[in-house]
Amino acid sequence: MKPTQIADGIYDVGVIDWNIRDFHGYSTYRGSSYNAFLIIDEKVALIDTVKAPFADQLIGNISQIIDPKKIDVVVSNHTEMDHTGALPKIMALVGADKPLYCSKLGAKNLAGHFPDKWNYHPVKDGEELSLGKRTLSFIETRMIHWPDSMFSYLKEDHILFSSDGFGQHYAGFEKFDDQADSEMMLQAKKYYANILMLYAPRILKLLEKVVASGIQIDMICPDHGVLWRKDPGKIIDAYFKWSRQETENKAVVVYDTMWKSTETMANAIAEGISSTGAMVKLIHIRSSHRSEIMTDVLDAAAVIVGSPTLNNQMFPTVADTLTYMKGLKPLGRIGGAFGSYGWSGEAVKMVAAELEAMKFTMIDAGPRLQYVPDKAGIEACIDYGKKIGEAINAR
Structure with a gap:
């Protein structure tokens, strides 16, 4: 991939990872990118690097613009290895004595990752660095999504280099939001749901702080995916909504099944929810x-989970989903549990206990049916779905 000039003297020199399909248990069927940014001024600055296997590509991209040895300053907004894996090669080229700007925790993390003795410059929130005609201002963004995270803001160009904030896992030659397809917002939503939801309260406070500061943002440059230049306010508004965990008039019915009995129940519950006018999505x-x-x-305003009982436990795939969900801390949801069983039937209570541990508001005791649901059992599931739909509509 060739460098992309994103503003006068400013380039994206990052790389595309076409083949990655899993990122910490998150499906990346659209691949990803590791964005890095070169600013040419009286001082030349490189903001972030890339994953280690792509280090030579990064160096090749920089070399198309300037001799990498002429880089005066390196900035590390976030120390996770998809953004710092190439640092050893970069610092060896530019010189270990060149200043490496990062947060205080970033310096600690980098020293833990790499044995090299680099010239760390830990910065405070609001600290500035003059590059000549341009000024970088550093904004501490702790827990978005690591304790070391920070943003870098180029004051004169109104560009926010946002590290993992506002990103998406997406591989493509389209560099900007107005060049990419309409799926970008869905990819940004997926990124937030799976990487950042856990930190929603902190992100909300940060967003409020940035807005209150009055800084002008004409472009947002995350370290993954496309850059937001057409309407940066659109993704900022979406982050406000997601950080407040605002929900729609919608339920998801998530289930697994062994011999279709739990699936039959899931369909009936979804039918009951839909009959109240609430939206519903059925997910196997x-x-x-x-x-x-x-x-x-x-x-989703309501999360309803169904499981058959296997070996006196909930079904393994259901346990996996609930464990993953619990770690991301969705708040303020309506919850429900249901399932079928052969001779023991512990799964429904176990599912309900997991949802209660997430502080979901449970809708009664969910249907727990033995063997194949009969007409009465299906009607009970439809009625349960109606209760859920009514609870959603009452919010």
């Missing part, structure tokens, strides 16, 4: 991916 776990499920959970 083994036909989906946990990260796709969480994308739907992000704006």
Whole structure:
């Protein structure tokens, strides 16, 4: 991939990872990119690097613009290895004595990752660095999504280099939001749901702080995916909504099944929800991916989970989904549990206990049916769905 000039003297020199399909258990069927940014001024600055296997590509991209040895300053907004893996090669080229700007925790993390003795310059929130005609201002963004995270803001160009904030896992030659397809907002939503939802309260405070500061943002440059230049306010508004965990008039019915009995129940519950006018999405776990499920959970008012009983436990795929969901801390949802069983039937209580541990508001005791649901059992599921739909509509 050739460098892309994103403004006068400013380039994206990052790389595309076409083949990655899993990122910490998150499905990346569109691949990803590792963006890095070169600013040419009286001082030349490189903001972030890339994953280690792509280090030579990064160096090649920089070399198309300037001799990498002429880089005066390196900035590390976030120390996770997809953004710092190439640092050893970069610092060896530019010189270990060149200043490496990062947060205070970033310096600690980098020293833990790499044995090299680099010239760390830990910065405070609001600290500035003059590059000549341009000025970088550093904004501490702790826990978006690591303790070391920070943003870098180029004051004169109104460009926010946002590290993992506002990103998407997307591989493509389209560099900007107005060049990419309409799926970009869905990819951004998926990224937030699976990477950042856990930190929603902190992100909300940061957004409020940035807005209150009055800084002008004409472009947002995350370290993954496309850059937001057409309407940066659109993704900022979406982050406000997601950080407040605002939900739609919608339920997701998530289930797995052994012999179709739990599936029959799921369909009946979904029918009951739909009859109240609430939206509903039916998700079979083994036909989906946990990260796709969480994308739907992000704006769902109700999460209803169904499981058959296997070996006196909930079904393994259901346990996997609930464990993943619990770690991301969706808040303020309506919850429900249901399932079928042969001779023991512990799964429904176990599912309900997991949802209660997430502080979901549970809708009564969910249907727990033995063997194949009969007409009365299906009617009970439809009625349960209606209760859920009514609870959603009452919010």
